[in-house]
Amino acid sequence: MKRFLIPFGVFVALVLFLGIGLKLNPREIPSPFIGKPAPAFNLTQLNDEAKSIAPTDMLGQVWLLNVWASWCVSCRQEHPVLMDLARLNVVPIVGLNYKDGRAEGVTQLQQFGNPYLMSAFDFNGRVGIEYGVYGVPETFVIDKRGVIRMKYIGPLTPEIISGKLLPLIKELNRA
């Protein structure tokens, strides 16, 4: 009986490790951006080609940078959540329209509502690469000094917003 205990123990350990492995999300990649200044860019605004937009415009306030596109299905899923967040009026949301057409992006916002203070138009995805974007939607929380404090990959949910985002924003606003 005893000699089966060791293989059995090894088996149990293996099952445990595999179980933990199943629970891990391979999409959650630690972002190297946390605590680093938000990469600079200067893009035109989605709604107005004549106006430009840069992260430095937002210095002095806590803000969100939300990467979205009209072709992105999970962004539609996220959209009502962003609308609710915008209605709360606690944090300005800046959009980064990623590899999209200007007309498509504008139409999308007209049709479903615009939660963004403004959206930057990143036609070729260059700025997306600067921000390490690999799965739209992505959301960055940026503090008053322009430092990235949090990155969330995938559609925001009401739980994430009330549980993580709002407390962080509150804390950053106090600082």
Add this chain to the structure above:
Amino acid sequence: MLATQAQTVTSTAATDNALEKHVLAVSEQLRCLVCQNQTIADSHADLAVDLRNQVREKIQQGMSDQDIFDFMVARYGDFVMYRPPLHTTTWLLWFGPFLLLFGGLFFLVRKLRQRQPEQQELSESEQQRSAQLLNSDAEHPSQEKETT
């Protein structure tokens, strides 16, 4: 005139070829974040194409391979390296298999050593009997010997 034109064409083709090879070599070491088990050289994902273009541009700008890897790691983290870099946090990943190998060898050797004492020496009566058998064998040579 035609000859020189042809020459410039072939020479740019040759440098293009070398450049593409270089791009491929660098791309093969970068992970596609969208399809995680592929490199950006293998993947047809939109992002992989963009990143390959970035690699090409950076090579043309004269950046070294290491500079390009640093650029990617600064944006996408260590995960973008197809061969995970050696850090204190990745020691287990790199040396774990060797740890298992040596652990296994250790147990195997220990088991084999334990097994040896089981080969007991012959008891006295057994020794006598073996001597008897050997002796009788000597007195009655085998048939093979007789035939030779």
